[in-house]
Amino acid sequence: MSLLTIAFTLLFYFATATLLAGLAYRIRLYAVTPAPLRIPTTPAPITRSGVARRMFFEVTLFNSLFKSNKWIWLFGWVFHAALLFVLLRHLRYFTDPVWSWVNLIQPIGKYAAFAMVAGLAGLWARRLLVDRVRYISSPSDHLMLALLIGIGLTGLGMSYVAHTDIVAVKAFFLGLMYFDWQPMPADPLLVLHLLMVALLMIIFPFSKLLHAPGVFFSPTRNQVDNPREKRHMPTRETAATESAG
Amino acid sequence: MADFETPALKPYPEIPPIEIGVMAHSKPFVAKEDHQQKIGFPGELIDNWQQVAIDKMGELVDNSRGLRVFLDSCVKCGACTDKCHYYLGTSDPNNMPVARQDLFRSVYRRYFTLAGKYFPALVGARDLDQGVLDEWYSYFHQCSQCRRCSVYCPYGIDTAEISMAAREIMDTVGVGQKYCNEIIGKAQTIGNNLGLPEPALADTLEGLEEDIEDETGVTVRMPLDEKGADVLLVTPSADFFAEPHVDGLIGYAKVFHQAGLSWTLSSYASEAANFGMFIGSYDNMQKLALRVREAALELGVKRIVFGECGHAWRVAYSFLNTLAGPFDFLDPNYPIPQHVCEVTYDLIQRNALKLDPSANDDMVLTFHDSCNVSRGSRMGNFEGGQFVIPRAVIKASCNNFYDMPSDTIGEATFCCGGGGGLLTDDLVELRVKGSLPRMEALKQVVDDHGVTHMAAICAICKSQFSKVLPYYGFEMDQVVSVHQLVSNAIVLGNEH
Numbered sequence: 001m002s003l004l005t006i007a008f009t010l011l012f013y014f015a016t017a018t019l020l021a022g023l024a025y026r027i028r029l030y031a032v033t034p035a036p037l038r039i040p041t042t043p044a045p046i047t048r049s050g051v052a053r054r055m056f057f058e059v060t061l062f063n064s065l066f067k068s069n070k071w072i073w074l075f076g077w078v079f080h081a082a083l084l085f086v087l088l089r090h091l092r093y094f095t096d097p098v099w100s101w102v103n104l105i106q107p108i109g110k111y112a113a114f115a116m117v118a119g120l121a122g123l124w125a126r127r128l129l130v131d132r133v134r135y136i137s138s139p140s141d142h143l144m145l146a147l148l149i150g151i152g153l154t155g156l157g158m159s160y161v162a163h164t165d166i167v168a169v170k171a172f173f174l175g176l177m178y179f180d181w182q183p184m185p186a187d188p189l190l191v192l193h194l195l196m197v198a199l200l201m202i203i204f205p206f207s208k209l210l211h212a213p214g215v216f217f218s219p220t221r222n223q224v225d226n227p228r229e230k231r232h233m234p235t236r237e238t239a240a241t242e243s244a245g
Numbered sequence: 246m247a248d249f250e251t252p253a254l255k256p257y258p259e260i261p262p263i264e265i266g267v268m269a270h271s272k273p274f275v276a277k278e279d280h281q282q283k284i285g286f287p288g289e290l291i292d293n294w295q296q297v298a299i300d301k302m303g304e305l306v307d308n309s310r311g312l313r314v315f316l317d318s319c320v321k322c323g324a325c326t327d328k329c330h331y332y333l334g335t336s337d338p339n340n341m342p343v344a345r346q347d348l349f350r351s352v353y354r355r356y357f358t359l360a361g362k363y364f365p366a367l368v369g370a371r372d373l374d375q376g377v378l379d380e381w382y383s384y385f386h387q388c389s390q391c392r393r394c395s396v397y398c399p400y401g402i403d404t405a406e407i408s409m410a411a412r413e414i415m416d417t418v419g420v421g422q423k424y425c426n427e428i429i430g431k432a433q434t435i436g437n438n439l440g441l442p443e444p445a446l447a448d449t450l451e452g453l454e455e456d457i458e459d460e461t462g463v464t465v466r467m468p469l470d471e472k473g474a475d476v477l478l479v480t481p482s483a484d485f486f487a488e489p490h491v492d493g494l495i496g497y498a499k500v501f502h503q504a505g506l507s508w509t510l511s512s513y514a515s516e517a518a519n520f521g522m523f524i525g526s527y528d529n530m531q532k533l534a535l536r537v538r539e540a541a542l543e544l545g546v547k548r549i550v551f552g553e554c555g556h557a558w559r560v561a562y563s564f565l566n567t568l569a570g571p572f573d574f575l576d577p578n579y580p581i582p583q584h585v586c587e588v589t590y591d592l593i594q595r596n597a598l599k600l601d602p603s604a605n606d607d608m609v610l611t612f613h614d615s616c617n618v619s620r621g622s623r624m625g626n627f628e629g630g631q632f633v634i635p636r637a638v639i640k641a642s643c644n645n646f647y648d649m650p651s652d653t654i655g656e657a658t659f660c661c662g663g664g665g666g667l668l669t670d671d672l673v674e675l676r677v678k679g680s681l682p683r684m685e686a687l688k689q690v691v692d693d694h695g696v697t698h699m700a701a702i703c704a705i706c707k708s709q710f711s712k713v714l715p716y717y718g719f720e721m722d723q724v725v726s727v728h729q730l731v732s733n734a735i736v737l738g739n740e741h
Contacts, residue, residue: 026317029313030310030313030314033307033308033309033310033313034308034309034310035309035310035311036308036309036527036567037563037564037567038563038564038567039311039403039406039563039621041392041395041396041401041403041620041621041656042619042620042621042622042623042628042631042656043623043628043629043631043632043656044623044628045628046623046626046627046628050628058399062399064324064396064397064398064399064401065322065324065397065399067396067397068324068325068328068397068398068399069323069324069327069397072322072323072324076322076399123322126323127321127323130323130326131262131263132260132263132323132326132327132338132341133321133322133323133326135263135265135338135341135344136321136323136326136338136341136343136344136347137321138321138367138368138369139366139367139368139369140360140364140367140368140369141320141321143367203360206358206359206360207360207368208317208318208319208320208321210317210318211317211318211319211320211399211400214314214317214318214400215318215399215400215401217310217314218311218314218315218318218400218401218402219310219311219314219401220311220395220401220402220403221400221401225623225628227562227563227564227566227567228562228566228580228581228582231566231567231570231571232566232567233567
C-alpha cells in the first residue's frame with residue numbers, strides 16, 4: 001500500500017472519530033445543561049407541537065433569518081440547501097448497490113454544487129463588503145468560507161474538468177467502512193478535496209459549525225410559552241427531557 | 246441640553262456606517278461599597294478578580310443551556326448587526342448585538358474552548374484584562390436587554406442573556422452598577438424601588454382617592470394592606486407619583502371599582518419591577534419575587550394582578566411561577582399572575598365596563614409595544630395576545646388610533662432606549678440616542694395621521710419618553726398610560 005493510502009486511511013478514521021465523539025460530547029453537554037428560566041422569544045407557540053412546527057420551519061426555511069435580511073437569507077439558504085443535495089449525492093460513494101433515491105437525485109446534486117459555491121461566494125462578499133459584517137469577522141470566519149469554497153471547487157473540478165477515477169474512490173471508502181483497505185487514487189484534485197473534507201470534519205465540533213446541533217437546543221426557540229400553566233423547575237436530571245426540542 | 250448632539254430624525258430610517266469607539270466613554274456610575282454588600286457582592290474590585298471572573302463564567306455557562314448554546318453557535322452572519330436601537334442611534338459597532346456578545350465570547354473562547362486556548366488570534370479570543378473589563382462595563386451597560394436581536398437571529402441567540410451574565414460576573418468581582426444595585430437594596434428592605442415607606446405610601450394613596458372624588462364625585466378606594474381582599478395589585482412604584490404613571494394607577498382603581506372587585510396594594514411588595522433580572526442575579530431576582538408571594542399569603546388574597554410595567558411583566562409572567570411558586574393557594578380560575586390589561590380586556594369583552602371613547606377625542610393615539618412584554622411574555626390565552634389585548638383596551642377607550650410602521654411594533658418593536666437598568670441620568674446620552682428608531686417611527690405617524698399621543702404599558706418606557714421626547718422636538722406629556730385612557734373614558738356609577 002502506498003504512503004498516501006495509509007495516510008488517508010488513518011486520516012479518515014481520525015476525522016470520523018473526532019467528528020462523532022466531539023459532536024456526541026457537545027450534544028450531551030447541551031442536553032444536560034439546565035435552562036434555569038423560561039426564555040422563549042415571544043410570541044412563541046403555547047404547545048409542544050407548536051414548538052416542533054416552529055423548529056421545523058426554522059431549520060428548513062430559516063424563518064428568523066428571512067425576517068432579518070433577505071440577502072443573507074438567500075445566500076445562506078441556497079448554500080445549505082445545495083449542501084444537503086451535494087452530501088446526499090455523495091452517498092453513492094458509500095453504498096453498494098447505490099440506493100435508488102440516491103440515483104434519482106444524482107443530477108440535482110451535481111448542479112447543486114454550483115449553487116453551493118455561489119451561495120458561499122455571496123456570503124463571503126458580504127463579509128468583505130459590508131462594513132458591519134467585516135467588523136465582526138475573525139480570521140477563522142474567512143478561513144471557514146475559504147475551506148468550504150475550496151471543497152466545492154475541487155469537487156466541481158473533478159466533476160467537470162479533470163475526472164478522477166470514481167470507481168477507485170468508491171472502493172477506497174467502502175474499504176474504510178468494511179475494514180478491507182483499498183488504495184486511494186493519487187489524483188491531486190482528489191487529494192486536496194479529501195484533505196479539506198477531513199479538516200472540516202475535525203474542526204466541526206470545535207468551531208462555530210456547532211450552530212447545527214445548537215439551534216435545536218436554543219431555549220429561545222425550543223421552549224413552550226406556558227409558564228403560568230406549567231411550573232418550570234429544571235434540574236440537571238430533567239434538563240435532557242426538557243431540552244428535547 | 247447636554248454635551249452631545251441629538252441625532253436628526255430622518256424621513257426613512259438608515260443603517261449608519263460604523264464609527265469605532267464613539268460610545269466607549271459611556272459608563273454608568275459604579276456602585277458604592279454599601280450598595281454592593283447589601284445585595285451580596287464584594288464592595289470593590291477584588292484582588293484576584295480575573296480568576297474569580299473566569300470561574301464565575303464557567304459556573305454560569307455550566308448552569309445555563311441558553312448561554313452555552315449562544316456562545317457556541319454564532320456564525321457571525323451579520324443578521325443582527327442592524328437590529329439594535331443603540332447601534333442605529335450611536336453607530337458604535339460594539340452596539341451591534343454580535344459585537345456586544347463577542348466582548349464576552351472572546352473571553353469564553355480563550356478560557357473554555359480548544360481553539361481559543363491554542364489559536365486565540367485565529368478565532369478572536371482574548372485574555373480577560375483590565376481593558377476588557379472596562380469595555381464590558383461600558384458596553385454591557387449599553388444593552389437594554391430588549392431581545393430584539395433574538396427575534397432575527399437564526400439560532401435565537403439572545404444578547405440579553407449574555408448581558409445579564411456579564412453584569413453578574415462584574416458584580417461578583419466587585420464592579421456593580423450604582424443605579425440597579427442601589428435600587429435592588431431598597432426594594433429588598435423597604436419594599437419598592439423608590440424607597441417609599443408605608444406611611445408615605447398610605448398618604449399618597451389617600452391623596453389620590455381625594456383627587457378622584459374631587460374630579461368625579463365618586464368615592465373610588467385605593468386600599469393598602471387590606472387583609473381578605475380578593476386581588477393583590479402589584480404595580481411599579483413610579484405609579485404612585487410619576488406622570489403619566491399615576492394616571493394609569495387611577496385607571497386601575499376605577500376599573501376595579503366599577504367591576505366591584507375587592508382589591509389591595511401591599512406596602513411589603515409595593516414594587517412590580519424586579520431589577521434582579523437586569524443584573525442577571527437569580528438570587529436577587531428570587532428574593533424580590535418572594536416578597537410578592539409573602540404579601541399574597543399574608544393578605545390572604547385569591548388573585549395577583551400586575552400593573553403596567555414591562556420588565557415586571559416578563560418576570561411575573563415568565564419567571565414568577567419558577568422563582569416563587571407554586572401558587573396553589575390562589576384561585577386557579579384566573580391566570581397566575583394576571584396583567585391589569587387582561588383584567589380590563591376581560592371586563593370589556595363581558596360588557597362589564599361602560600367606556601365613553603369620546604372622552605379621549607382630544608387625542609390621536611398610537612401604541613408603543615414595550616420590549617419585554619412583546620418578546621418576553623404574553624397576555625391572554627393565545628399567541629401574540631400581548632399585542633392584541635392592550636390595543637383592544639386602547640381602541641375601546643378612544644376613537645382615534647393609528648399604529649406606527651409595522652417593522653417598529655409587535656415583535657419588531659424598538660426599545661424605548663431606557664430599559665434593562667439604563668434609566669439613569671448618568672446614561673442620558675445613550676438613552677437619547679437609543680430612542681432614535683422609536684422617535685422616527687413616532688414622527689412618521691405624527692406626520693401621516695396627526696398622532697398627538699403615544700400610549701405605553703411600562704413604567705420605564707413612560708419615564709424614558711418623558712425625558713427624551715423634548716430632545717426630538719416633541720412635548721414630554723405626549724406619552725400616556727394605557728389605563729389613563731381607560732380612566733378618562735370609564736363611566737363611573739351604578740348603571741350596570
